């Protein structure tokens with residue numbers, strides 16, 4: 001599948017998520033199951049989506065001591081998900097232990113590190129004790145992720161150019177905070193249009209509300225794919 005689109009299924013339960021995905025073409029996008037939907041629905045939602053032909057990014061952003069995080073990722077691998085993620089700020093040891101644990105999995109999902117959330121601006125980051133700019137912190141965390149042997153990072157569109165310049169070509173860049181021109185920004189701070197994110201080197205675009213709240217979600221997918229030159 002060539003589509004870089006991952007539709008974020010941020011719903012309060014499985015019914016609404018399944019109503020939405022039945023409007024989508026599984027050959028044109030993947031789907032992301034995050035904390036709200038997974039907590040409300042359990043692993044059954046992953047299986048239901050897979051049965052409908054969708055590859056699933058299980059976005060639970062694990063962040064715990066190394067063993068607990070690694071076992072959680074292994075449990076995700078057993079669900080057959082395509083991608084799973086952990087917070088890079090869990091530290092180098094956690095990242096290495098998780099990567100090594102997933103090597104034992106029969107089916108190994110792509111393993112991605114979350115850097116600085118796209119809802120964080122400089123002020124929010126400073127309040128957590130990180131005095132560097134979001135971009136410097138993203139780069140620092142991305143290097144830790146790469147050195148630990150993970151497949152890529154989640155980062156905002158605004159850090160893509162710097163990441164592409166400093167990390168190997170095959171390192172995957174997964175980018176939320178995407179808003180087609182004129183769309184509401186909602187709670188996102190560091191955003192760009194789909195075309196800009198691809199131009200700056202993103203491999204995958206995570207897009208939620210601009211698709212899930214569209215009157216015609218499949219049409220929204222098609223129009224984003226047309227904008228980035230993938231049909």
Ligand SMILES: O=C(O)c1cc(=O)[nH]c(=O)n1[C@@H]1O[C@H](COP(=O)(O)O)[C@@H](O)[C@H]1O
Nearest residue numbers: 008034116117118154176177206207208209
């Ligand atoms: O890991 C993510 O997917 C993620 C990381 C991040 O830094 N920012 C971010 O918005 N996300 C997710 O990307 C999706 C964005 O949704 P929309 O803002 O509705 O497009 C949500 O499901 C977020 O949980």
